[in-house]
Amino acid sequence: MKAAYFDGSKILVTHDYPDPKQGETLVKVRLAGICGTDLEMIQGYASYTGVLGHEFVGEVVKSSNRNLVGKRVVGEINAGCGRCQMCTTGLERHCTERTVLGIYKRDGAFAQYLSLPEKNLHVIPDSVSDEQAVFVEPLAAAFEIEEQLKIDINSKIAILGDGRLAQLIARVLGINHKNMACFGRHQNKLQLLSKLGVQTKIGILPEDEHTFDVVIEATGSESGFLDTMKLAKPRGIVVLKSTIASKNKLDLTPAIVNEITFVGSRCGPFRPAIQALASGVIFVDDLIDSVYPLDRLNDALDAARDSEKLKVLLKP
Structure with missing residues (x-):
């Protein structure tokens, strides 16, 4: 074949x-x-x-x-x-x-x-x-976040990245959460999220630092991990979605000092992903x-x- x-x-x-x-x-x-x-x-x-x-x-x-x-x-x-x-x-x-x-x-x-x-x-x-x-498969991975975490309706959520997976995560979390911001680098991609009512930003400003209850890393780059440390509140939660071929050592000191909880997140449930597509809840x-x-x-x-x-x- x-x-x-x-x-x-x-x-x-x-x-x-x-x-x-x-x-x-x-x-x-x-x-x-x-x-x-x-x-x-x-x-x-x-x-x-x-x-x-x-x-x-x-x-x-x-x-x-x-x-x-x-x-x-x-x-x-x-x-x-x-x-x-x-x-x-x-x-x-x-x-x-x-x-x-x-x-x-x-x-x-x-x-x-x-x-x-x-x-x-x-x-x-x-x-x-x-x-x-x-x-369906990557959408299921987006649904997995709330399978692992019961995120409070009032939580302030940051999504790092504006690519394929970040787009799906924003759409899935947007079903139940409105207090979200997506940090990306590409205006054309961020515009897709803006149309869905998601706040979008290029770059992290001082007023953004250490203000988010939940930070979801979906950049596909090493810098994304470091940016999670800038955005997460002390005792906040960081969800790691990227799989990166890296040989560099990452400094975990800020995570220890701020008592950050890390959650590795991969595959997720297919049935809600299929249902969301079939019903039109997710486009x-x-x-x-x-x-x-x-x-x-x-x-x-x-x-x-x-x-x-x-x-x-x-x-x-």
């Missing part, structure tokens, strides 16, 4: 990549999204080799469950062993034996086909387009910049790296 294979140093499209393994549900990929994690992995994050890509929508072509065949699906990316305490308590994402689609020991979505266990798949309703469905169409065929992978990656762009999709 056609697939984009990353050998640890470079990524190339090949037309004779092995088909996905037998014994799982086989999915023909209709669209895949390029995210910040994919770009970081190409730079060395996670030391992965294989097919990248974990945001996708596809059509089931083979499954032990006949009712799934022909259905459009998205998939949860963590596949656990199914036996350990983490798996039996619903935390497969923390199973020590897990594989992760396009990230760890499991080929991903930058290919014509992928495979996942049936239980990982969610059927997409007809009211959700393919382009919208690609956002994502304005975040899509372009769609490239897999044969133009390098052009797609260049576009995804462009700081002025938001979501770039691949069509295998």
